[in-house]
Every structure is written in structure tokens, then in C-alpha cells.
Amino acid sequence: xxxxIEAIFQNLSTWGLPVLVLIVGVIEFALGLYKKHWNxxxxxxxxxxxxxxxxxxxxxxxxxxxxxxxxxLPGLREAFSWIPFWWGFLIIAVFDDLTQYWYHRLHHEIPxxxxxxxxHHSAPYMGMAMASRQNVIYxxxxxxxxLTTTLVYLGLGYPALFVKGIKSLITTAxxxxxxxxxxxxxxxxxxxxxxxxxxxxxxxxxxHAHHAASNDDGIGHYKGNFGNMFFxxxxxxxxxxxxxxYPAAYxxxxxxxxxxxxxxxxPILKSKKEGSELSANGPMVSDEVILKELPxxxxxxxxSTAPSLNLT
Amino acid sequence: MNIEPAIANRIVKNVLVSLxxxxxxxVLMFLSFYLSGERPxxxxxxxxxxxxxxxxxxx
Numbered sequence: 001x002x003x004x005i006e007a008i009f010q011n012l013s014t015w016g017l018p019v020l021v022l023i024v025g026v027i028e029f030a031l032g033l034y035k036k037h038w039n040x041x042x043x044x045x046x047x048x049x050x051x052x053x054x055x056x057x058x059x060x061x062x063x064x065x066x067x068x069x070x071x072x073l074p075g076l077r078e079a080f081s082w083i084p085f086w087w088g089f090l091i092i093a094v095f096d097d098l099t100q101y102w103y104h105r106l107h108h109e110i111p112x113x114x115x116x117x118x119x120h121h122s123a124p125y126m127g128m129a130m131a132s133r134q135n136v137i138y139x140x141x142x143x144x145x146x147l148t149t150t151l152v153y154l155g156l157g158y159p160a161l162f163v164k165g166i167k168s169l170i171t172t173a174x175x176x177x178x179x180x181x182x183x184x185x186x187x188x189x190x191x192x193x194x195x196x197x198x199x200x201x202x203x204x205x206x207x208h209a210h211h212a213a214s215n216d217d218g219i220g221h222y223k224g225n226f227g228n229m230f231f232x233x234x235x236x237x238x239x240x241x242x243x244x245x246y247p248a249a250y251x252x253x254x255x256x257x258x259x260x261x262x263x264x265x266x267p268i269l270k271s272k273k274e275g276s277e278l279s280a281n282g283p284m285v286s287d288e289v290i291l292k293e294l295p296x297x298x299x300x301x302x303x304s305t306a307p308s309l310n311l312t
Numbered sequence: 313m314n315i316e317p318a319i320a321n322r323i324v325k326n327v328l329v330s331l332x333x334x335x336x337x338x339v340l341m342f343l344s345f346y347l348s349g350e351r352p353x354x355x356x357x358x359x360x361x362x363x364x365x366x367x368x369x370x371x
Contacts, residue, residue: 094336
């Protein structure tokens, strides 16, 4: 039985997850869950973000693990392989996911970093198509990848296999346009499980709120709900909101449908769209510019006028 | 465009709490070893020495 479970996670970490994402993505597309938002520019961007990191970033991480670490930490290979499985599992889960929480949160809270993460939020839809959608610089510097690779080098490779598998399933499911968590809210005897679940891990409801185009409906929370595998970080740090509802619209209210190459390769390639955050002279954070342009007494108005500021 | 002071303060406070959270599983692990009397690192190094001896004994 253990061998069988081990084989599942081994396959998941190689070909399993990409194939699973592809299958669910095709189902979402067939069910019309992307609506009319998936135009040519979005399709190219999503496909490039899904494929290129697998070709470019994976060899980079492999080099880090196989060449750099033996050079930087000689003699420490497997030094902590004595750590019992469940302790190793807990250490990897906390180290990996808390690091990703911070990497993610800082890209939202530090204006300079926002444009490296913007691509993930520009999609006006949720689903497998946009789950891997990231600027290539953001993907290359995924801090938790290097931390976990280091822990694997130090001897925690076996528990890491399971943590990474479970984490990828949770984060992928949280991005899916299939609201798997809905029955937990609707069926009364499942409510206590929902209470624990939505505080412990990312669900479609909490993560979709993070991708909302606006906060004014009380459901969207794009300046919070940063958790990836665990939502408990948002509970601890007060950055989370749980409503058990899904936002009406996703993406950025000031999205201009910037060219796929600019979204993928900014700041190497820039957008030609005037006023775009990704253009040569564009603002660092458009959201902040919109807020500053409005007088203080009109700040309540800013959210209600937001749709008219949509430049798409 | 600079980071708002309130957000910067919150980040600093939360980072300090995070350092404790990072340490927590390691502290709990060693606490469990202390309470149970387990010394898994010794078992590991013994088995490494044994396997090294086996290798040297074999012709």
C-alpha cells in the first residue's frame, strides 16, 4: 500500500500534475467556464507560462541542487536524513509554504515588486489555464523552490515528495473554476469540516477572493488571502477574509490586455499600451494612482466608479 | 512609490512572528526526542559506521 501511494506521488511530481492540469483545463474549457474572456492574447500567454518554465526553470533548479549546493554546502548531503518522516513532513510543509506566503505577500505589499506578480492577476477568469500564469522573473526567483531543494539536499527528500504533491493538488484545486468546496458550505453535516478546511488550506472561495477584480462587494479581497497550500498563515497574520462566496469578476480593473510577451517577460520586454504598468513609463501600481487621483472625500466613490476606470 | 508605513510596520511584526513559526516544528521535534528518550541521529551515524565496517571487512 505504501509503495502504491509512493508511486502516485512520484508520478505526480513528474508527469502526473501537468497531465491532471491539462485534463481539468480541457473540462473547464468544454464547460464554458472561461466564458468569452479567453482571447488569442490570453491563450498564448497561458500556454507560454505553462510550457516555458518547465523547459527553462527546471534545469536551473536542477543545476542549483546538483552543482551549486554540493559546492556551497560540502559534506552536508543527507546530513539530516535521520529526521523521522512525519517531523520532516511538518518541517518541509511549514518552511516551504510559509516562505511562499511571504514571497507572495511581499509582491502585493511592496509596490516595486507588484509588476513581477501582476501577470498572475491579470486573467479575467479562474481555472487551470491561468494557474501557472506568471512572469518568468517571478517564477525563476520562487524562493521556496530553492529552500525546499536545499532541504532535499540535506536529507528531507522523501517527505518533500509528499508535501510537494499535496501542496500542488491543493493550490491547483484552489485556482480551479470548479467550486469543489461548495458542498461543504451547503450540506449541514459537512459545515464543521468546512470550518476547519477553510481555515487550514486554500479553497476556491478564499483564493478566488484573492483574484477578485474589486473588493467592494465584500467578497473580493485582492489585498489579502495570500496563502497557497495553508490558509492558516492569513488567519495568524490577519490578512485573510472568509465569506464562502465567489467574486462576480476576476482580474484587474485597470487591465489593458497587455501583450503576452510583455506580461511574460517584463521588464525585459515592455508593453506598448500607453499608461500600462508594464509600459516604459507606466505607473508602478495603477491601483494606487487611481486612489491618489481622487480627492479624500471621494474615497468612498472610488470603488463604485471602478468599473468605469477599466481601460480594456 | 514607497511602501506605506503602516504596511511596513505590519510586515516587520509579522516577519518576527514567522521566525518563531519556522522554529516551532524543529523545537517540537527535539522536545519529543527529549521526552521519549529517542536519539535518531545516533542510530543513523551508528548504522553508517556499521555499513562502513562491513564494506572494509568484505574482500
